[in-house]
Amino acid sequence: MIALLTDFGTKDYFVAEMKAVILSINKDEVVVDITHEIPPQDIRSGAFVLWRAYKWFPRGTIFVAVVDPGVGTARAPILLRTRNYFFVGPDNGLLSLAAEEDGVEEAYRITAQLPSASSTFHGRDVFAYTAALLSKGVPPGYLGVRIADYVRLERPEAVKDGGVLRGQLIYIDRFGNVFTSIDEKLVKEIAEFGDRLCVKISGRVYEMRFLRSYGYSEVGEPILLINSEGFLEIAVNRGNAAEKLGLKVGEQVEVYKC
Amino acid sequence: MIALLTDFGTKDYFVAEMKAVILSINKDEVVVDITHEIPPQDIRSGAFVLWRAYKWFPRGTIFVAVVDPGVGTARAPILLRTRNYFFVGPDNGLLSLAAEEDGVEEAYRITAQLPSASSTFHGRDVFAYTAALLSKGVPPGYLGVRIADYVRLERPEAVKDGGVLRGQLIYIDRFGNVFTSIDEKLVKEIAEFGDRLCVKISGRVYEMRFLRSYGYSEVGEPILLINSEGFLEIAVNRGNAAEKLGLKVGEQVEVYKC
Amino acid sequence: MIALLTDFGTKDYFVAEMKAVILSINKDEVVVDITHEIPPQDIRSGAFVLWRAYKWFPRGTIFVAVVDPGVGTARAPILLRTRNYFFVGPDNGLLSLAAEEDGVEEAYRITAQLPSASSTFHGRDVFAYTAALLSKGVPPGYLGVRIADYVRLERPEAVKDGGVLRGQLIYIDRFGNVFTSIDEKLVKEIAEFGDRLCVKISGRVYEMRFLRSYGYSEVGEPILLINSEGFLEIAVNRGNAAEKLGLKVGEQVEVYKC
Structure with missing residues (x-):
């Protein structure tokens, strides 16, 4: 193939x-x-x-x-x-x-x-x-x-610093869902489904619920979830999170319990 | 497959x-x-x-x-x-x-x-x-x-009421052609190719020719035809009917001889 | 197939x-x-x-x-x-x-x-x-x-008239690269890679380098190259030539040594 x-x-x-x-x-x-x-x-x-x-x-x-x-x-x-x-x-x-x-x-x-x-x-x-x-x-x-070597891109990373997860916004999909570099394992160290989390991006702080799936949120509500690739994602049920919150690939993100 | x-x-x-x-x-x-x-x-x-x-x-x-x-x-x-x-x-x-x-x-x-x-x-x-x-x-x-049951959508319907066909606008394709829920059989009860028909949508009334194909109309003329799926369609030869007439999916439509 | x-x-x-x-x-x-x-x-x-x-x-x-x-x-x-x-x-x-x-x-x-x-x-x-x-x-x-015959489109042509190549803009691709009707053989009669050429389109004259590939130009510089189909093309490295220069399919183009 x-x-x-x-x-x-x-x-x-x-x-x-x-x-x-x-x-x-x-x-x-x-x-x-x-x-x-x-x-x-x-x-x-x-x-x-x-x-x-x-x-x-x-x-x-x-x-x-x-x-x-x-x-x-x-x-x-x-x-x-x-x-x-x-x-x-x-x-x-x-x-x-x-x-x-x-x-x-x-x-x-x-x-x-x-x-x-x-x-x-x-x-x-x-x-x-x-x-x-x-x-x-x-x-x-x-x-x-x-050949002995070839060009490598840096892999997007995330770290836990006390109770704060730091990563980047790394991809925006067709629906406007925003994929972060923070993986499920890190998230689970500070939060459970149902928690309210603070998300800090470019100086702005958003409070969002961390949910299992889009369908558990209100229409139009920005939420956090673990996406199908195992990473933390910012989404809006039946909406476009990137547009609604003005997010761009490359921005730094911090996530912590409010 | x-x-x-x-x-x-x-x-x-x-x-x-x-x-x-x-x-x-x-x-x-x-x-x-x-x-x-x-x-x-x-x-x-x-x-x-x-x-x-x-x-x-x-x-x-x-x-x-x-x-x-x-x-x-x-x-x-x-x-x-x-x-x-x-x-x-x-x-x-x-x-x-x-x-x-x-x-x-x-x-x-x-x-x-x-x-x-x-x-x-x-x-x-x-x-x-x-x-x-x-x-x-x-x-x-x-x-x-x-399982015994599952969710059903209502199928788009159309009726003949005297000389008036009533249905809905149900789909707009890439060309801006507007697909109605009125099927060929109903249309043929009130009209033949070449007839002028009145089309009432959201209070506006348009007069259009009912033709066999786009190619028989003037460039830019809104017309009615039977589309490839067997339904009445509003089209504009070399144009976009939905944009030209401001039509939207879900609108009610009435068709009758003027 | x-x-x-x-x-x-x-x-x-x-x-x-x-x-x-x-x-x-x-x-x-x-x-x-x-x-x-x-x-x-x-x-x-x-x-x-x-x-x-x-x-x-x-x-x-x-x-x-x-x-x-x-x-x-x-x-x-x-x-x-x-x-x-x-x-x-x-x-x-x-x-x-x-x-x-x-x-x-x-x-x-x-x-x-x-x-x-x-x-x-x-x-x-x-x-x-x-x-x-x-x-x-x-x-x-x-x-x-x-059947004996069928409809033919005129094939886009180009000519050499003294030191001037005359042709048309015939296609604009997804990247905004502008494909001309002037083929490699004609171009090579008047220019070599590295030359500066004048490109006249709708009364405007642009001076551009004729290069082997996008990668040899400055970011944002309009250039001429031989595209993958063997025709002269107007391109902008990491940019959109058609938009930057306001070019349209069908325009006449002249190319000559400045």
């Missing part, structure tokens, strides 16, 4: 050409879209979505991820073989959150490319092509040369 | 995780997207789109539909076996228009769930998982317990 | 019904989306995207393209057999740029249609149905009647 994540959108011919290259080489391959709606050139968002999604895919899945402002320059195209998967994409950190969590076993600088390769569309000419060959059983050593 | 309908959008990792769960359990299954662009938490729109689409799918298709503002609360996850299909989703009416039309033969409250199930993402942890097991041949009785 | 290109968007049931018809007739067929985000009824954009994408698909691919403001009128539904592919869609020029480039060998007016065919959704009732039968091996002569 080959799973694709890009910032190419779906209005143009970019994703279709990637799939066409893959299916021209391996017509039996299943190609799954993770998303093509990563904000243009936002490497961190792409890395985040890949990090959340990868682990649900079957062992052996080949991930092709392309958010690539440096395409055509000296930034390397890379292939990472991890404990359970392959990751193919630009060496700009995009693959790192997912690949590092799974455990990188070998890294390669990709040398494979379509005979007609362009300087501006490695998604098609390098990455889709490499993934297709990989899916046909070509060993990584025939697609690139081993 | 498993067909998906959600309000999850395509920018996040939600749909990908659902597909990854399905393909991890049943790697040979064909997964088709109906849409993921149902307006957030709009159960009625979701039910409508599922109702229009389901009947075109092959017998035995498993539909997974998730528009689920009550996720994580007492609302049940359900599985409906109908004459020709399976429907999997929340018990909030979302499945009811399609399933009732096909003929419900058995209803189950789903008990199956991923070992790591969350409280906020039943799309992945309950519904995709249940559909995948179903697609592998697990009988419904091993995935849930029989 | 069947590849789909439409202006139907993905929020409604249109694309799903097309796929359901195909998979009901040929459950083993691979269906690939090129895009469904062609601007509503913009035949020229649809023709352009199909023209860029088709050649990457495997030999024998059946393309179904639907941007069809004349649906239900006298415009014919057509099937073109080209050297390597089949093209199915309305006879309004949509198929012509791609099919002509590949080389049309036979043209048919389609007579096949679903028993329950509507007047407004030939995408499902005529085109998807025809493609599905074709994919099962039904010869074109059983799906339509031979």
